[in-house]
Amino acid sequence: MRITVNVNGEDHTREVEPRHLLVRFLRDDLDLTGTHWGCDTSNCGTCVVLMDGEPVKSCTVLAVMAAGHEIRTVEGLAGTAGGDQLDPVQQGFIEEHGLQCGFCTPGMMLTGRALLDRNPDPSEQEIREAISGQLCRCTGYLNIVRSIQWAAKKQAESAAAATAAPTAAPAATLAGGQS
Amino acid sequence: MQVPASFDYQRAQSVDEALELLRRHGEEARVVAGGHSLLPMMKLRLAGPELLVDINELHELDYIEVVGDELRVGALTRHRALLESELVGRHFPIVHDAEKVIADPPVRNRGTIGGSLCQADPSEDLSAVCGALHARTVIRGAAGERIVPMADFHRGPYETAVGVGEMLVEVRIPVRPGAGSAYEKVERKAGDWAVAAAGVALTLREGRIADAGVGLAAVGAGALELPAVQDLLDGREPSEALYEEAGRLASEHCSPVTDSRGSAEYKRHLAGELTRRALRRAVARAGAAVEREA
Incomplete structure (x- = not known):
């Protein structure tokens, strides 16, 4: 079947078998290997991507089911604030040491992004619930929670700064990790 | 890598179209929505439909x-x-x-x-x-x-x-006035299938239980409603003695099997205990609903 999937803002058209999984489409057909492939049984959550803004496990979504929908992968996180700027969630994972081996990190960051898009000021409990479908085999959950908290705080500060000084360049308000 | 066997795929644009596809392809067609039960079964070759009818656009x-x-x-x-x-x-x-x-x-x-x-x-x-x-x-x-x-x-x-x-x-x-309900589940780890679980729904009318429903999960087929327990509860005033008796009946009216999640004996014990817990909470919630609606 010929399908067109919008990935990170760009339409990609490919010929695929109906049984082709979204995770393979992203990794093998589009070379977007930031999406990791783990248990293949929708348990581990390392393959999480955003489908129309919400986290889904891409090992249990057919590529043909994603046709006509918007997919966002870890490759689409940076740069949305302009230039090649990291997303505040990515910066948070650097600041708070949110990764060790890094295998779960792309999915964790996308879930963090989706959470903050819906709820800019989540409680610790809400963050824990949001990532509860994803395993960190290094058991680094505390730092993952702190990373997402860092991003929430950074975004709130940036928003406040933008309100206080509406002429400030948006790129400057998100620069670096100097909170 | 786990991949399902080959199949055809159609995305239905209307319920009528989905029904027509299902009629035309008979036993070999399956509806797919979330796919989180069906696709894993297809990967394991426990299901092998020739056609998937995707209803996500409906x-x-x-x-x-x-x-x-x-x-x-x-x-x-x-x-x-x-x-x-x-x-x-x-x-x-x-x-x-x-x-x-x-x-x-x-x-x-x-x-x-x-x-x-x-x-x-x-x-x-x-x-x-x-x-x-x-x-x-x-x-x-x-x-x-x-x-x-x-x-x-x-x-x-x-x-x-x-x-x-x-x-x-x-x-x-x-939807009934004075209604209360609760679900109690024991799982090995967060998000897992139940070792055993019990659901209770009821209403309180002048202090007595009515419309009682008790359903169990993971303790064998045919336990989605337990008429014996429901009959015991209807018309009675809530009490710990009644919950005890309801739990005992629930544990008798199910057919758990021993597997990796636990022994049949343990699951039978859970069926009784979780029924009692769900009953307590359902009655408390029904009481609150009666007060709220008064």
Whole structure:
């Protein structure tokens, strides 16, 4: 079947078998290997991507089911604030040491992004619930929670700064990790 | 890498189109919505449909609304929508109890109530919930709609009352005054299938239990409603002695098997204990509803 999937803002058209999984489409057909492939049984959550803004496990979504929908992968996180700027969630994972081996990190960051898009000021409990479908085999959950908290705080500060000084360049308000 | 065997795929643009595809392809066609039960089964070759009919675009089957004295839930309603619905939580706290412990957020973003019920897995939570709530299912085919009580919806493990060329389109749950309900589940780890679980729904009328429903999950087929326990409860005043007796009956009226999640004996014990706990909470919630509605 010929399908067109919008990935990170760009339409990609490919010929695929109906049984082709979204995770393979992203990794093998589009070379977007930031999406990791783990248990293949929708348990581990390392393959999480955003489908129309919400986290889904891409090992249990057919590529043909994603046709006509918007997919966002870890490759689409940076740069949305302009230039090649990291997303505040990515910066948070650097600041708070949110990764060790890094295998779960792309999915964790996308879930963090989706959470903050819906709820800019989540409680610790809400963050824990949001990532509860994803395993960190290094058991680094505390730092993952702190990373997402860092991003929430950074975004709130940036928003406040933008309100206080509406002429400030948006790129400057998100620069670096100097909170 | 696990990949399903080859199949054809059609994305239905209307319920009528989906029904026509299902009729034309008969036993070899399966509906796919969230796909989080069906696709893993296809990867393991436990299911091998020749055609998948994708109903994810049928937004007319995605709704939660009160019509008269019933809550009507479209078959394509996602777990997440049920969990986030204030209307559902107000009338049926049992649904929120269950949804909080069904899989995890990304899975709940995809899975649907229709898929959960049609999977007909005796360990699945919403089926026991709908059994306890005395829900009715609406099945549509070329000849129109028919209504099947939840007690008759499952015909055995992985088999339902939905025939060839038919689809489950809606679930109806009675809304009653003075209602309370609760779901209690024991799982090995967060988001797992139940070791055992119990759902209870009832109303309080002048201090006595009415409309009692008790449904169990993961303790064998045929436990989505337990008439023996329901008959015991109806007309009685709530008491610890009554809960004790109800739990004992529930543990007798199920057929758990020993597996990796626990021994049959342990699951039977859980069936009784979780029924008692769910009863206590359901009665407390019904009492609060009576006060709130007074």
